Amino acid sequence: MNASSQHTTATAGTPLGQLFAPVDAASLAVFRVAFGATMLWEVVRYFRFGWITRYYADPVFHFSYFGFGWLPRLSATGLTGLFIVLGVAAVGIALGLCYRLAAAVFWLGFTYVFLFEAARYLNHFYLVCLLSLLMAVVPAQRLWSLDAWLWPKRRGDTVPAWTVWLLRAQVGIVYVYGGIAKLNADWLAGEPLRSWLASRVQRGLLPAMFDSEAVVYTICYGGLLFDLCIVPLLLWRRTRGPAFVLAVLFHVANSWLFEIGIFPWLMIAATTLFLSPSWPRRWLSRSPLEHMPVPHIPQRLTPRQRMTVALLCAYLAVQLAVPLRHWLYPGNVNWTEQGHRFAWRMKLRSKRGEARFYVRDPGNGEVWQVDPASFLTGWQYTQMATEPDMIQQFARHVANEFEKAQGNDASSHVEVRAEVLVSLNGRPPQLLIDPTVDLTAAPRRLGPSPWIVPLGQQPTAPPPPVPGE
Known part of the structure; x- marks a missing residue:
C-alpha cells in the first residue's frame, strides 16, 4: 500500500479527524532547517551592516505600535546581546537542538525587536513573528534533528496533518491577501511600479527595457495573477510542480x-x-515513507483534539479578519495608512512627505517651529512624514519634551500642529493632516482619525501661524 492510499484509510473517520491523520514529517523538517538558516542569515546581516545601531540603538525616540507604548527599550549593549541570543536560537531551530525552547525564545526575541520601532514595520518581519510562533507549536523536531538523535523518544517519522496545513494556511493568506490588495486603481494603472522601475533604470540598475509600458503592465498584472492564483495551483496536484517552479522564479525575480x-x-x-x-x-x-501508520480516526474527537481545532479556528479567523479592517476606515488606505499594517499590502505605495511642526503656548500665544532632526534620525523622519499615526506620536513627544524643558516657566499645556505635504504614487503633494488641529488634544485611537485630510481634498482653514508672524 502506498503512502497516499494509507493516508486515505487514515482519514476515513470524522472530517475534522483528517486534521489529526499522520503525514510524513519530512517536509516540516526541511522547512525547519530552511527557516532557521534564513533567520541566522538575517541576524548576521544586522551585525554585518550595523543595523542594530542604526535602527534601534542610535534613535533617541522610538515610535510605538498602538497599545505597546509601555514596551521597555534595551540599551545598545542589551540589543547586541539580544541579537546574539536570536542567532543562537536560529541555530537551535535549524539543527533541531532544544527545538521547542529555541523556537519560543526566537519568537519572543524577534517579536520584541519587531515591536521596538514601529517606523521599521516590514511585512516580512511580521511574517517572521507569525511563523516563529507557529514553529514553536508544531513538532518540527521529530525528524532529522539533534533532539531526535539525542532523545529517541522524541523521534518520529510522522506529524499530525494539521501542523502542515496550519503553516500552509498562513503562507496562503500572505499570497491571497497580497493579490487582493493589488486590486486598486493605482496598481492597475501601473503605479508605483512604473516610478520604481524608471528610477532603477536611470541609476543603471536595470536594463532600459524595464522602462517600457509593456514591461510595467506585464509585471503589474503578472504579479496580481500570481498572488491570486498560486495557492490553488499549488494545492492542485496536476499543477503543483509547475506552480512551484513559477513561485521560485517569481521570488528570484523580486529579489533582483x-x-x-x-x-x-x-x-x-x-x-x-x-x-x-x-x-x-x-x-x-x-521512494515515499514506507509503513506509514494508519491509526483509526474516531467519529468523535477527543477533548484535546477539539481544543486544538478551536485554537486553530480562532487563530485563522484573526488572520483572515485583520487584513480586512481597513474597510472600517474612510478614505484610501494607501493614503491614510489606517489598516495598512498587518494586512499584506506589499509594494502598493510610494510616498514622499515634508513635515513642519509648530509649538504654541496658549498662555501667551507664542509660536515656535520645531526641527524634527533634533529628535529623529533621517530614516525615521522620512517614514514619519507620510504616516498620520507617527506624525501624531511625534507631536505628542515634542509637546512632552517642550514642557520638560520649560519646567516651571511653562504657562500651560502646549499645543502642537503640523503642516505635512505628501505625494502618493506620483500625485502632486497635498496636505495629509488638518494643519489647524492640535495633535496633542486629538486622542490616539484605533478608530478613524477625522484630522486626516482625504486624498484629493484640501482644508479651507488657513495653515498654522509661523513664528514671528
Whole structure:
C-alpha cells in the first residue's frame, strides 16, 4: 500500500479527524532547517551592516505600535546581546537542538525587536513573528534533528496533518491577501511600479527595457495573477510542480528587481510546504515513507483534539479578519495608512512627505517651529512624514519634551500642529493632516482619525501661524 492510499484509510473517520491523520514529517523538517538558516542569515546581516545601531540603538525616540507604548527599550549593549541570543536560537531551530525552547525564545526575541520601532514595520518581519510562533507549536523536531538523535523518544517519522496545513494556511493568506490588495486603481494603472522601475533604470540598475509600458503592465498584472492564483495551483496536484517552479522564479525575480531582504527566500522555503509532505524523501531516495501508520480516526474527537481545532479556528479567523479592517476606515488606505499594517499590502505605495511642526503656548500665544532632526534620525523622519499615526506620536513627544524643558516657566499645556505635504504614487503633494488641529488634544485611537485630510481634498482653514508672524 502506498503512502497516499494509507493516508486515505487514515482519514476515513470524522472530517475534522483528517486534521489529526499522520503525514510524513519530512517536509516540516526541511522547512525547519530552511527557516532557521534564513533567520541566522538575517541576524548576521544586522551585525554585518550595523543595523542594530542604526535602527534601534542610535534613535533617541522610538515610535510605538498602538497599545505597546509601555514596551521597555534595551540599551545598545542589551540589543547586541539580544541579537546574539536570536542567532543562537536560529541555530537551535535549524539543527533541531532544544527545538521547542529555541523556537519560543526566537519568537519572543524577534517579536520584541519587531515591536521596538514601529517606523521599521516590514511585512516580512511580521511574517517572521507569525511563523516563529507557529514553529514553536508544531513538532518540527521529530525528524532529522539533534533532539531526535539525542532523545529517541522524541523521534518520529510522522506529524499530525494539521501542523502542515496550519503553516500552509498562513503562507496562503500572505499570497491571497497580497493579490487582493493589488486590486486598486493605482496598481492597475501601473503605479508605483512604473516610478520604481524608471528610477532603477536611470541609476543603471536595470536594463532600459524595464522602462517600457509593456514591461510595467506585464509585471503589474503578472504579479496580481500570481498572488491570486498560486495557492490553488499549488494545492492542485496536476499543477503543483509547475506552480512551484513559477513561485521560485517569481521570488528570484523580486529579489533582483527590488531590495526586499530575506522575504523572497523565506517565501520560497515556505512554499515547499505545499508540496507533498514526503517530497524530501522522494527527492533524496525516490521512494515515499514506507509503513506509514494508519491509526483509526474516531467519529468523535477527543477533548484535546477539539481544543486544538478551536485554537486553530480562532487563530485563522484573526488572520483572515485583520487584513480586512481597513474597510472600517474612510478614505484610501494607501493614503491614510489606517489598516495598512498587518494586512499584506506589499509594494502598493510610494510616498514622499515634508513635515513642519509648530509649538504654541496658549498662555501667551507664542509660536515656535520645531526641527524634527533634533529628535529623529533621517530614516525615521522620512517614514514619519507620510504616516498620520507617527506624525501624531511625534507631536505628542515634542509637546512632552517642550514642557520638560520649560519646567516651571511653562504657562500651560502646549499645543502642537503640523503642516505635512505628501505625494502618493506620483500625485502632486497635498496636505495629509488638518494643519489647524492640535495633535496633542486629538486622542490616539484605533478608530478613524477625522484630522486626516482625504486624498484629493484640501482644508479651507488657513495653515498654522509661523513664528514671528
